[in-house]
Amino acid sequence: MALLLLLVMLTVCAALPQDMSGKMFTFPEESDTDYVRLTTSRQSLSTLTVCLRTFTDLNRDHTPFSLATPGVFNDFVIYRYAESNEFSMNVRDKAVRFRELDYKPNTWHSLCSTWDSVSGVLQVWLDGKPSSRKYISSGSNITGPMIIVLGQEQDSYGGGFDAKQSFVGMMSDVHMWDYTLSPCQIQRYTNRESFPSGNVLDWKASFQTFGRVLIEDQQGDCLL
Numbered sequence: 001m002a003l004l005l006l007l008v009m010l011t012v013c014a015a016l017p018q019d020m021s022g023k024m025f026t027f028p029e030e031s032d033t034d035y036v037r038l039t040t041s042r043q044s045l046s047t048l049t050v051c052l053r054t055f056t057d058l059n060r061d062h063t064p065f066s067l068a069t070p071g072v073f074n075d076f077v078i079y080r081y082a083e084s085n086e087f088s089m090n091v092r093d094k095a096v097r098f099r100e101l102d103y104k105p106n107t108w109h110s111l112c113s114t115w116d117s118v119s120g121v122l123q124v125w126l127d128g129k130p131s132s133r134k135y136i137s138s139g140s141n142i143t144g145p146m147i148i149v150l151g152q153e154q155d156s157y158g159g160g161f162d163a164k165q166s167f168v169g170m171m172s173d174v175h176m177w178d179y180t181l182s183p184c185q186i187q188r189y190t191n192r193e194s195f196p197s198g199n200v201l202d203w204k205a206s207f208q209t210f211g212r213v214l215i216e217d218q219q220g221d222c223l224l
Contacts, residue, residue, distance in 0.1 A: 024171060028168070030166055033161070044142065052175070053109065058105070063166070075142045077089070077154075091137045094136050109127055112125040117138055119135075128191070130183065152166055178199060
């Protein structure tokens with residue numbers, strides 16, 4: 001009985017909002033059960049920016065960020081094709097690839113992506129360096145109750161995870177805006193300078209951890 005009560009208490013604690021300033025999520029193993037679920041009340045997005053920082057040594061495909069709605073499971077997905085050194089960005093169930101981005105293993109990287117439904121243009125920024133701007137989808141907003149998952153790709157609404165697509169490593173500073181950040185704002189995010197916190201998701205958002213996901217102090221350069 002005491003063990004059951006402890007497990008219930010741990011589950012409740014994992015569901016409480018936390019301020020993640022100075023913290024990171026650690027995904028220590030390949031799994032189809034380890035992930036973070038973020039909460040937002042937004043049900044419509046016509047323009048967006050997503051930024052996050054990752055550290056991994058994975059040499060296989062993986063998914064750090066996945067947003068699904070009831071009608072579109074790949075409403076906004078960041079997917080890494082490791083062998084071909086490409087990022088695939090999915091918007092409204094359509095995908096476009098960005099090639100030859102300098103994504104080295106065992107290195108902290110800042111990754112931002114912007115999309116505008118009017119122009120349909122998507123762009124990726126890796127460590128403050130812009131990709132080519134590419135058309136992906138226009139004329140249709142992301143609408144409906146959103147489930148946002150870190151560390152897994154949703155092949156169904158809130159589930160359908162595949163361990164071979166899971167993220168293993170560390171992740172921090174996840175933000176999402178309902179507008180496209182300017183290049184200067186993305187540079188400030190990359191450089192850890194002052195930037196506007198995400199108004200859809202920020203690093204103080206409500207979240208739940210599932211499986212073996214650790215919350216730890218961020219690792220960075222030591223000050224002399």
